[in-house]
Amino acid sequence: MKKSVFIGTLALASALAGVAAADTVADVKARGQLICGTNPGLTGFAAPDANGNYQGFDVAICKAVAAAVLGDSNKVKYVPLTGETRFTALASGEVDVLVRNSTWTFSRDTDLKFDFVAVNYYDGQGFMVKKDLGVTSAKELDGATICIQTGTTTELNLADWFKANNIAYTPVNIADDAEGQRQLVAGACDAYTTDASGLAAARATMADPQNYIILPEIISKEPLGPVVRHGDNNWGDVVRWTYYALVAAEEYGITSANVDEIASTTQNPEIKRLLGMDADLGSFMGLDKEWAKRAIKQVGNYGEIFAANIGESTPIGLARGLNAQWTQGGLQYAPPFR
Amino acid sequence: MANPTGDSIAFARDTMIPPREPPARESGYVKWMRENLFSNALNITLTVISILIIFGLLRAVVPWFLNGVWNAGSLSECRTIIAERAGPDASGACWAMVRERWNQFLFGFFPMDQYWRPTLAFGLLFAAIGPVLFAGQKEKLNPLFLVVTLFLAVTLWLASAPALAFALTAVLLLVLFALANTAPGRLIWFTAIYPAITFFLLWGGSIWAPVVAMLGFVIIAVTYRLTFERLGVVVATALGAVLAVLWWLFLDHGVAQAIDSVIPIGLPAVASDQFGGFLLAMTIGVTAIAFSLPMGILLALGRRSDMFLIKVLSVGFIEFIRGVPLITLLFTASLLLQYFLPPNTNFDLILRVIILVTFFSAAYIAEVIRGGLAALPRGQYEAADALGLDYWRAQRLVIMPQALKIAIPGIVSSFIGLFKDTTLVAFVGLLDPLKGVTQIVRADINWKGIYWEPYIFVGAIFFVICFGMSRYSMYLERRLKRDHR
Structure with missing residues (x-):
């Protein structure tokens, strides 16, 4: 028993030494x-x-x-x-x-x-909407459906920000960026939110980028x-x-x-x-x-x-x-x- | 007595009236439609609705396919071309993406000048499974080998394989042809060494590594031959396995290096992380299928065994693996195993994934085979015992051929499921064709925003492979039909 404890300690010590060195x-x-x-x-x-x-x-x-x-x-x-x-x-x-x-x-x-x-x-999290939605600020998104990737910090940021501004939204869960872009184009959601750099790239590759705008609000810090x-x-x-x-x-x-x-x-x-x-x-x-x-x-x-x-x-x-x-x-x- | 008009006697005819065509509404497609599509009010309604739905779908999809663009450098270029050709509001497929990136869907990041290696391995795969699929049937093997030869001749030429590879492949195929026509039973040896050939072709490096590793199996065989009469099947196999493991652990590496330093023959090494797309799916799928069948058979037998320990271990293994989702096992392979292994050991991720996928599949196969075993009448077991066969002979000669035959549909659908499940490796960062490669293609600013095309392309290839497996299983069922139902 003593011996095994000793060996265990030795192993642990050498493992720690390995990390330290x-x-x-x-x-x-x-x-x-x-x-x-x-x-x-x-x-x-x-x-x-x-x-x-x-x-x-x-x-x-x-x-x-x-x-x-x-x-x-x-x-x-x-x-x-x-x-x-x-x-x-x-x-x-x-x-x-x-x-x-x-x-x-x-x-x-x-x-x-x-x-x-x-x-x-x-980076920071932003919103992209269709121009004909007539929204110019994220604060006007009360009651909107929003495409959001699950399991990311963006999801938590979104919840925080809407709560802080005391407005409501309906999340539409998406798996990846391609799907978010797709759903926004198809009209399944009013707004798509992800990092602003991602929004810019998505907008650049739309068939009709002039019909989409990225709202000015950046709702999170993403260093x-x-x-x-x-x-x-x-x-x-x-x-x-x-x-x-x-x-x-x-x-x-x-x-x-x-x-x-x-x-x-x-x-x-x-x-x-x-x-x-x-x-x-x-x-x-x-x-x-x-x-x-x-x-x-x-x-x-x-x-x-x-x-x-x-x-x-x-x-x-x-x-x-x-x-x-x-x-x-x-x-x-x-x-x-x- | 009879005359050509058939009315020799006023009240009775003694000749046949020539048969007439059935009335139009009782024959051909009219009858079929009337009976199947328009037999009553409900069916008529359903038919009309279905036709409308199909028409609607086709109207949306067919122009999209017809407007497809094959020659373009980016998605926006595709859009411009479609707008020019079919008007500003038309939609169309952008197959140019497939044209530019098909190689990544098939091979991942495998070095381009080495594409002939996976191609050759793929062609030989059919030559290797031929002897298993069509055991000893010359009339099936010859056309199969012919197709393989043609396939390899064209693809190797397209992939500009080196002349030596061409020559060796030609020699190999000639030998296979000769064997198929003289001693088709011997072809199974090619199947046995095929894994080593494939390993060498895919991963490259020194040729001696797989050769020396195969010696381990020779050790098992020799030990078995020498000792099984005295020690019995199980102990002899176990002894062989122990010796082989010792060989692999302690001698294998050194011997391979020693031979390599004297006679260096090899191909450029390709690291596992360069595998991707269908090359990865096939590597994982075929290996797991090949190893999970024997493992599943052993587990099924173990589960029905009278020996307590073996039974408990088999049941425990099967129930544990079946009780856990495949994704969990994949995460175990990718994340957990790293913590158990000593630091800086680099145990290949693809190998880890293959092992766990094999376990997963084996547990399911074991249960399918157990179903086959359970369906056999008790009399078959008793008959085998009455013939004086020992356990392994009874299994090999009497029980398994019948049980496996019953289990074929289940086994094949497990395999099809397994092959499609290989796409789940995307979740541990491997480059599977469906999500992994699609993701990297979409990350290219030229193709970002493309949606259906990669899915359709990958789906079509998966369909061809899975449909092929399913057709083979139906063929096998017909061929093995020996019952009197």
């Missing part, structure tokens, strides 16, 4: 591949193209981290995860980092023992960002600062095209530190000098990523809004590289 940077380097949990299909954010290569706004973060750690943005294995399996896959170590449009909430951060290292997209496990703070730092390197690059006007040129000509000490010209910031995280330079060069800065995947020149056509640089009135703000 988790060194994801070393694991990723040894594997030669970053394993990134991703959405199997969310327009603009993550989706495989006809050749099976993942593309998108979230996918770019995975690529940037791979470029920083491994030197090659293609050394990523994408694990498509559903809303149900994503957090277990991260907790069990099946993926190194989860970049799957996951909302940063208190309980996910604390109870599930994850760290949201940054917010790569500030979406990359997630890592508790217990390996260095890895969290790598993902966080790789992301901030992309944000800072936009702020300083460094793009994938001019990064080499700027690195050789700049006199700005902050840029020099960022690109590894003077100081060796990467060594604090177990990376080399040019980690940030590679990420920017191979993936582009935050603004480039935004414009290429979801920006106003794409069919999705999202405005920068809250996701503009802090200097432009947005919330994207990279701490100093020092």
